[in-house]
Amino acid sequence: EMISNSIFQLGRFGTGLQHSFYILSLPHIYLHVNICCLCCFFINFHNFPQLIDLSCVSHMPYLVVLDASYNEISNFFEFQPPKNLKEVNFSHNRMTKMRDLSAYASLTKLVLDYNSFSEISGLEQCCRLTHLSLAHNKISRISGLGGLPLTHLCLRGNHLEKIEGLEHLKSLQVLDLSQNRITSLSGLENLHLLGSLNLEKNLVSEIQECKHIHDLLLLRDLSLVENPVQVSSVNMYDPPMDVVAARDHITHLVYQLISTLPSADSPYPMLVLTGPRGCGKRELTHRLCQEFNEYFAYGISHTTRGPYFGEENGLDYHFVSEEAFQSMIHTGKFIQTIQYGGHSYGLTRDAVEDAAREGLACCVHMELEGVFSLKKTYFEPRYILLIPTQAEKYIGHLKARGLYTHAQMDAAVSRIELYANTNRQHPGFFDNVIPCGTMFFLLLYGGFNIIQWLIRCIIIISCCSTKCSKYSQLIFNGQIPNDPHPGADQLAAAVSPCSDRRPGSNVKPILPPIPTGRRTPAAPSLSPSPSPKPGVEEEGNANMEG
Numbered sequence: 129e130m131i132s133n134s135i136f137q138l139g140r141f142g143t144g145l146q147h148s149f150y151i152l153s154l155p156h157i158y159l160h161v162n163i164c165c166l167c168c169f170f171i172n173f174h175n176f177p178q179l180i181d182l183s184c185v186s187h188m189p190y191l192v193v194l195d196a197s198y199n200e201i202s203n204f205f206e207f208q209p210p211k212n213l214k215e216v217n218f219s220h221n222r223m224t225k226m227r228d229l230s231a232y233a234s235l236t237k238l239v240l241d242y243n244s245f246s247e248i249s250g251l252e253q254c255c256r257l258t259h260l261s262l263a264h265n266k267i268s269r270i271s272g273l274g275g276l277p278l279t280h281l282c283l284r285g286n287h288l289e290k291i292e293g294l295e296h297l298k299s300l301q302v303l304d305l306s307q308n309r310i311t312s313l314s315g316l317e318n319l320h321l322l323g324s325l326n327l328e329k330n331l332v333s334e335i336q337e338c339k340h341i342h343d344l345l346l347l348r349d350l351s352l353v354e355n356p357v358q359v360s361s362v363n364m365y366d367p368p369m370d371v372v373a374a375r376d377h378i379t380h381l382v383y384q385l386i387s388t389l390p391s392a393d394s395p396y397p398m399l400v401l402t403g404p405r406g407c408g409k410r411e412l413t414h415r416l417c418q419e420f421n422e423y424f425a426y427g428i429s430h431t432t433r434g435p436y437f438g439e440e441n442g443l444d445y446h447f448v449s450e451e452a453f454q455s456m457i458h459t460g461k462f463i464q465t466i467q468y469g470g471h472s473y474g475l476t477r478d479a480v481e482d483a484a485r486e487g488l489a490c491c492v493h494m495e496l497e498g499v500f501s502l503k504k505t506y507f508e509p510r511y512i513l514l515i516p517t518q519a520e521k522y523i524g525h526l527k528a529r530g531l532y533t534h535a536q537m538d539a540a541v542s543r544i545e546l547y548a549n550t551n552r553q554h555p556g557f558f559d560n561v562i563p564c565g566t567m568f569f570l571l572l573y574g575g576f577n578i579i580q581w582l583i584r585c586i587i588i589i590s591c592c593s594t595k596c597s598k599y600s601q602l603i604f605n606g607q608i609p610n611d612p613h614p615g616a617d618q619l620a621a622a623v624s625p626c627s628d629r630r631p632g633s634n635v636k637p638i639l640p641p642i643p644t645g646r647r648t649p650a651a652p653s654l655s656p657s658p659s660p661k662p663g664v665e666e667e668g669n670a671n672m673e674g
């Protein structure tokens with residue numbers, strides 16, 4: 129009576145020729161009804177309240193589709209087999225053990241997700257079964273699938289550690305083995321019709337495992353997301369800066385530990401200018417060290433690239449061979465290194481310590497990767513980002529230097545966004561950002577007096593929290609050191625091209641002129657006095673000539 133009420137409520141009923149039979153709104157009862165006179169083709173017990181027994185199905189000889197998902201059924205196929213039963217959904221029940229289904233030979237689709245099966249068995253005679261889903265059970269081994277004509281198999285969320293027992297599933301097209309503990313793709317070699325393979329959230333760690341699916345020519349979709357191999361592939365082929373920096377830091381830390389014990393008591397004062405290549409950071413670094421040589425010393429990096437025209441060893445860089453560079457890494461000399469444009473660059477501990485010994489802050493320029501590396505060390509530099517604001521002007525400036533290939537210029541331009549993103553995404557990562565527009569380049573290379581003002585701003589911003597009292601005085605007294613700079617004319621002279629007498633001075637310099645007054649490591653021209661040094665220009669020019 130209740131069932132016919134339900135049917136009546138749904139308005140879908142008839143005698144003998146029903147195609148749909150839904151029971152949706154019965155009260156909480158134990159279902160045991162005799163409906164043998166009905167000719168049901170589809171029955172939906174989905175989420176039927178407290179349904180624990182399906183013996184009623186024995187009286188539905190023509191049942192084709194049975195959905196008894198989301199119930200509390202623990203018996204597996206405990207009813208007389210309807211001879212045409214094709215699709216069964218028992219997902220979200222309490223079943224634990226499969227039994228022989230040879231009497232249900234018409235089955236084509238069987239969904240048993242979210243039960244507690246630990247073994248696949250009893251399916252051998254289901255010779256029409258094409259879809260089998262056993263997601264989120266407790267299966268630790270694939271077995272009992274023999275030569276079934278399966279086209280779709282889902283074993284997501286089980287306890288599988290290896291792929292086995294699939295070699296005879298010649299018709300398999302879609303295989304979902306995600307969320308298991310599989311470490312190898314071995315066992316998939318013979319699945320020549322496979323078009324989709326989901327191995328998300330497993331433990332595959334080697335990309336070489338893909339050799340096992342190399343010959344599956346129909347394979348279109350493959351997911352290895354959230355496997356260790358994903359992480360290692362990203363790290364190998366497109367490592368995030370943090371990973372590169374961490375590796376770099378570990379390398380140098382280990383080698384330093386082997387050579388000497390690093391002292392972590394007080395970090396040396398340091399100023400780092402960063403920005404894409406050719407943005408002017410190198411010149412600004414030199415200018416800072418020149419103009420304020422009682423505060424800053426130029427930290428000379430090592431590089432394996434050869435010197436450009438006009439560059440001097442030990443002044444712009446220490447130019448060393450790749451072997452020498454490697455040997456320095458292994459003797460723990462570096463605090464950071466990077467690979468850039470096919471060459472190695474690195475800053476040594478000595479460069480920083482030499483400056484510190486003289487009571488100076490080491491001032492260096494470097495690419496962003498170097499900054500990431502330095503941030504891993506116990507040094508606590510101030511970081512200043514110089515970022516080009518107009519790509520066209522920046523490209524024009526790069527072209528004017530005549531140093532770079534098109535590819536190098538494109539790479540440099542594309543890195544502007546990298547710097548900008550880093551600044552956006554990591555507030556406080558840089559202590560200050562200087563936008564480099566036309567004006568900036570004019571100021572920097574034009575030799576206008578206003579550069580002094582810019583440099584002072586940088587000093588004030590960058591030194592405000594160094595631990596060195598000398599630098600804090602700059603801020604805490606609100607003072608700027610005595611004006612050490614020459615007038616505009618002298619400054620213009622200082623940045624003008626090399627002296628005529630300089631060998632090779634008839635060749636157009638490739639680099640912007642090296643500012644005068646730069647000290648060489650061999651003959652430091654530093655004076656502890658903050659007072660102006662009358663001889664700065666002469667000394668600088670002498671250096672240039674020499």
Ligand SMILES: Nc1ncnc2c1ncn2[C@@H]1O[C@H](COP(=O)(O)OP(=O)(O)OP(=O)(O)O)[C@@H](O)[C@H]1O
Nearest residue numbers: 404405406407410429466473474475493494495498
């Ligand atoms: N130790 C280092 N760590 C990280 N980056 C470094 C280091 N030394 C130099 N660099 C950077 O490597 C990049 C390439 O330097 P290089 O001198 O070869 O080319 P460049 O075009 O003259 O660069 P720039 O004019 O910006 O100094 C520059 O951005 C430079 O600042």
